[in-house]
Amino acid sequence: MQLGDPGSQAISAWQSHAESAQAWLARHCETAPQPGGARITEGVVLWQHGQEAWLPVALWPSSGDGQELLELADNVRQAGRGLVSQLADGVLGIGYPVEDLTDEASSSAVGVGLLGAVALRVSLPAAQRDDAQAQSSLMPLMQRLEEGVAVLQRDTLQRYHRDSRQRQQALSRHLDLLAAVLAENRFNAASMQLVTRLASQLSCERVSLGWRRGSRCRVVQVSHSAQFNRKMNRIRATEAAMDECLDQRASVAMPPPDDDVDQVYAHRVVLAHRELLTMSGLQASLSVACLDDGKTLGGVTLERDTPFSASEITELESLMALVTRALEEKRLNDRALPIKLVAALGNQIKRLLGPGYLGYKLAGLLLVGAVSFAALATGPEQVAADATLESLQQQVLAAPFRGYIDNALVRPGDTVELGQPLAEMDTRELVLEQLQWQSELAKLARQEQQQRAAGDRAAVNVIGAQQDQAQARLELVESRLARASLVAPFAGRVVSGDLTQRLGGVVEQGEELFRLSPLDAYRIELEVPEGRIDAIAEGQQGELVLAAMTGERFNFEVERLTPQTRSADGSSRFVVEASLESNGRELRPGMQGVGRIEVGEARLISIWTRELVDWLRLTLWRWWG
Structure with a gap:
């Protein structure tokens, strides 16, 4: 039986059914009544094997043929009820089905199923071969067969419940141990829980757990021992036994189990286990591999004075199948961060260079190609920068004099042409001031004529100076009147200056009114x-x-x-x-x-x-x- 073989329990159950059916058939045929001289000369039991196969499991006597009875048993199985068949002159065959009374069959939608069928050969004396006498002879035999099949069904049901209870107990132990392992945060604590509980449950003198490092297995935990010396001969012998188990990828027991019907464990190599027993002085040793997804991660070796049974080995194999993954995850989590990084890099390299992972390899080739292309090819290098568009120049139009806004002709965003008016100042005061200075000049001109006629040169010079002053004042006023209308110095766009909200408002001389920028x-x-x-x-x-x-x-x-x-x-x-x-x-x-x-x-x-x-x-x- 290979490690983790899913059919081992089915084979064991099939063998148990065969032995039970053989014993029942022999007991039934030997103790059956012989009404009127009729007697049972041969019997067979047909039993279900798997979902579709039906195979014979019992024959009485052992030297019989049973071919005709097998055909009758198959007919009984198909009919699902008792049958009587004429096999030969004076020979009848009687058959009866064996129903499946387990919980699984009773809860099915189809109804009660069948486990097998029993067929018996009945030999009648010459005096009872007519129909009436044959029927009177077969009635006790059929009644006896029905009662015997009921006993067989009861035994099968008891065996089923006993096996179910044993499986539940084993499962409960497995779950308790798995919970104890998962409850620990560290690998050392979890592995100590495992070996200590295994030693207690299986009554072992010592349980050792080893984990694979490279090509060999190293002992990492020993039951009931917080520390141990790796250089001890017994530790080295235990590691050799684990390596022997992992090399064969199968459980190794020394001595082989007594209930190993197929002699599976008898053909395993046990040299290291024999040497371990010689060194320890115990009577039995067992090594089971720790497998995770088909990969051997480690092994566990148990030592005690009584040999291990095949059922214990199977139970331990299923238990280790549950615990191995949890232990490996805890071991990986306990590693230092640099080791984790190196291990992750190694795994990626294995995927890239090892078998499988076609998509990963294609991605790697594309990455190498892209890097090679980038390392060899050249291209234009550019520097990116945030940019803001500004005018090449901006013209500020200020208030030519202190006054009031009379009219606003443009607003920001308007496009203007060269010489286009933008705004107008209030000129009423300037016009009055212009008239004032013009009148002043006329008056001074008359006074100059009078003094010139009088020949007063000094007075003429004074009046001439006053005329120059009044003329300057008049030119200043006329200049302001000329600048009262603000015009665009060039074609462009008004950037700022909204005077529509300041009409009639006062502005100071030199105050910024508009800002213009060129169009292109x-x-x-x-x-x-x-x-x-x-x-x-x-x-x-x-x-x-x-x-x-x-x-x-x-x-x-x-x-x-x-x-x-x-x-x-x-x-x-x-x-x-x-x-x-x-x-x-x-x-x-x-x-x-x-x-x-x-x-x-x-x-x-x-x-x-x-x-x-x-x-x-x-x-x-x-x-x-």
């Missing part, structure tokens, strides 16, 4: 990251994509690297000015976008990893210099 003269302010400013130089070309026009690109040229810096998102950025090549589109100052400056050719892998490499260099310099 723009510059770009690029905020270049500090780490890439060394790659920027005047004359480099680039492209700009504005947030308002993402589908269009604008060409520009770097003109000036300024010492001005700006901080954003915790990093410093240098301001670089660039000139925008006009393409006829109507742009607006203040638009933002992203600009890319071409700084030359470089390998793709250096372009993609430049920021990471720079960060690593700074980090290494910070910590190690």
Whole structure:
């Protein structure tokens, strides 16, 4: 029986049914009544094996043929009731089904099933071969057969409940032990729980647990021993016994179990186990492999004075199948973090280079190809920077004198032509002042004529000075009147200055009223990251994509690297000015976008990893210099 063979329990149950059926058939046939000289000469029992197969399990006497009775038993099985058949002259066959009374059969939707069928050969004397006498002779035999089958069904039912109770008890022990192992957080504590409980449940002198390291198994825990010396001869012998078990991938028992009907354990190599028993002085040893998904992880060796039975070996195999995975997970979790990293890397390498994992290998090939291409191919290297569109120049229109706003003709965003009026100042006071100074000049002119006629040169000189003063005042007033209407100095767009809300309001001389920018003269302010400013130089070309026009690109040229810096998102950025090549589109100052400056050719892998490499260099310099 191989380790973990799922059919071992079925084979054992089948053998048990066969032995029970053979004993029952012999007892029934030998003690059956002989009414009127009729007697049972032969009998067979047909039993279910698996789901579909039906096989003979008992024959009485052992020298009989039973072929005709097997056919009768098969007919009984198919009919599901007792049958009587004429086999030969004076020979009758009687059969009766054996019903399955277990809980599994009674709870099925079909109803009560069958376990088997019994067929007997009855020989009648010559005097009872007519129908009436044969029927009177068969009635006691059929009644006896029905009662005997009831006894067989009862024995089968008792055996079923006994086996179920044993399985439940074994399962309960397994669950208790598994719960004790899972309750521990560390591998050493969990393995100590395992070996100690196994020693107690199986009455063992010593239980040793070994785990595979490389090609050999190493003892990691011994029952009732907190510490042990690995150099002890007994520990080495135990490890050799575990290796012997793992090499055969099967449980090894010394001596072989007495109930090993198929002599499975008798053909195993037991040299190391025999040497272990010689060294320990005990009578029996058993090694069971710890398997997880078909992989041998370790083994457990038990030593005691009484031999192990096949049922105990099977129970221990199923128990270790449950516990192994939990122990391995705890062992892996107990490893140090560097060891975990190395192990994970090793597993990935095994998947990449070992058999299987086709998708993993294809992904690895694609990754290697991509890295090779990036290391060999070159491409244009670009520096990305946030960009803001600014006017190349802006003209400020201020209030020419202190006065009041009479009319506002434009608002911010309006496009104006050269000489187009923008706003008008209130000129009523200036007109009155103009008339005043004109009247003053006329009066002074008359006074000058009178004094010149009188020949008073000194008075003429004084009046001439007063005339110059009045003329200057008049020219000043006329100049203000000429500037009372604000006009555009060039064709452009009004950037700021909304006077519609200040009509009639007073403005001071020199106060800013409007700000104008040209229509097609723009510059770009690029905020270049500090780490890439060394790659920027005047004359480099680039492209700009504005947030308002993402589908269009604008060409520009770097003109000036300024010492001005700006901080954003915790990093410093240098301001670089660039000139925008006009393409006829109507742009607006203040638009933002992203600009890319071409700084030359470089390998793709250096372009993609430049920021990471720079960060690593700074980090290494910070910590190690």
